[in-house]
Amino acid sequence: MSLSPSSPVLDPKAKRIAFVIEKLAQRSGGAERVLIETANALSRRGHHVEIISHEYRGVPPFYATAPGVILSNLRMPQQTRWKQLLHPFREAMHRLPDLPVFDRVVWLSRNGAFWRRLQLHLRAVRPDVVIGFMPPAISAVALAKTDHPMRRVASMHNAPEQDFHNPARWDPSRLDRRRRLALMSKIDKIAVLLPEYRDWYPANLQDRVLVLPNAVTPIAPEVLAASRRGHTIISVGRLATVKRHGMLIDSWSQLAERFPDWKLKIFGEGPIKAELEAQIRARGLEGKVILMGHRSDIAQYYLTASILAHPAEFEGFPLAVTEALASGLPVVGFEDCSGLNRLVQDGVSGRLVSAEGDRAENFAKALGQLMTDAELRLSLGAAGPSSVAAYAPDKVIDMWEEMLFGP
Incomplete structure (x- = not known):
């Protein structure tokens, strides 16, 4: 059959790629x-x-x-009546002791539907x-059996x-x-963000691990040159305990009187928002x-x-x-x-900043040093763009294609 002039011609090198994530709806992480x-x-x-x-959220x-990217949700956006009735029983089951036999029942209840639906x-x-x-x-990807x-x-x-080890994350x-x-043995390629993360994996997985950083869009030099920096410190991240926004507010309370013309703007949403709001009111900030x-x-x-404050407990490749470094913004x-x-x-x-002693006080001292020294802020910020130049998007997507389709 011949193609009409308007019929699309498929690229023979094009591949079918499926990204899988448990929850995506309105998540900005x-x-x-x-x-x-990607x-x-x-x-x-x-x-x-x-x-x-x-996920249930439709x-x-x-x-x-982008146009052409297909979104598929394996779970019904709304729970059916009988699943709503069973929900309290499932919640009670998830509180069973973390002991043999019980743990398998709970694990299947939490995770079984995902990998079975993904498999189909x-x-x-x-x-x-x-x-x-x-x-x-x-x-779920490791468990899904395909023909x-x-x-x-x-x-x-x-x-x-x-x-893999923090009980506060995931199941x-x-x-x-x-x-x-254990399920990583069923995975062909493991992408990690930094070289030291590759070294963590056991010997039997080392040959599957590749370093694949996140892409960082460069900022045009003329845009950087035209930027006008005000007396503002920003912090960007989910409002969760691990990001230590509460500690940052404690640090700011030590600086507020000395720097009355400075402001701290915290970007993000998350479970401790009300707690942070109450802390700001209690500190009179x-x-x-x-x-x-x-x-x-x-x-x-x-x-x-003028400064990015990022007091997080841990990160992968933040x-x-x-983005702050690419924008000529010094990071604390x-x-x-x-x-x-x-x-x-x-x-x-x-x-x-030193992790020894009082973290909030140490962080306040580091911020205060930069807030009082405009030349230092400029010199630190000027070094940022070149430090992330290796992560330009085209370079990173080339690495993705090599990992996905290479040997």
Whole structure:
């Protein structure tokens, strides 16, 4: 059959790619953003891209997908009547003791539907490669049995000890933590963000682990030169305990009287928002510390602020930090924060704060030093763009294609 002039001509090199993530709807985290930006870039290169999630919320992603990227939710957006009736029983079952036999029942209740539905979907769409983003999706990808060959990829987005051993992340059961690592043997390629994360994996997995950093969009030199920096410090990240926004507010309370013309703007949403609001009121910092929520125009704040404060406990490859560096913004974070301490050079592109002693006081001193020294801020900020130049988007997407389709 001949194609009409208007019929699309398929690129014979195009591949069918399936990204898998458990929850995506209206989530604005770094991993979700990386997934969508990578999916969009691969779609623009001619590949057939689908993003698969498994969640009840029937709303679109926070970040926009490119035309042609397919979104598939394996779970019904609304629970049926009988599932609503069973919900209290499932919740009670999830509180069973973390002991043998009980743990298997609870694990299947929490995770079984995801990988079984994913298995049926992959058998139907038959992708060339499937990429699990973060442990719940990676486990589902590893468990899904298909009747066609496909490459299975794990995309990791944090320090591995956090993803595999921290009971506060993902499924808290000991059984799930053991299975997360054991199931990596069923994965063909494991993408990690930094070289030290590769070294963490056991010897039997080392040859599958590749370093694949997040992409960082460069800022044009003329845009950087035209930027006008005000007396504003910004902090960007989910409002969760691990980001230590509460500690940052404590630090700011030590600086507020000395620097009355400075403001701290915190961007993000999350479970401790009300707690942070109450803390700001208790410290009398209304109007000095401002919770900005989610902002689609965050890029302009990187160009008009003077410092990025990032006091997180740990990170994988923090987008807020790399975007600040690309925007000529000096970064202040802790010396023991994984990811950040690899990207920020103390005294070159920012300040790495001592973890010894009173963290809030140490952080306040580091911020105060930069707030009083405009020349230091400028010199530290000037070093940022070149420090992240190796992570330009085209270079990173080339690395993705090599991992997905190479040997």
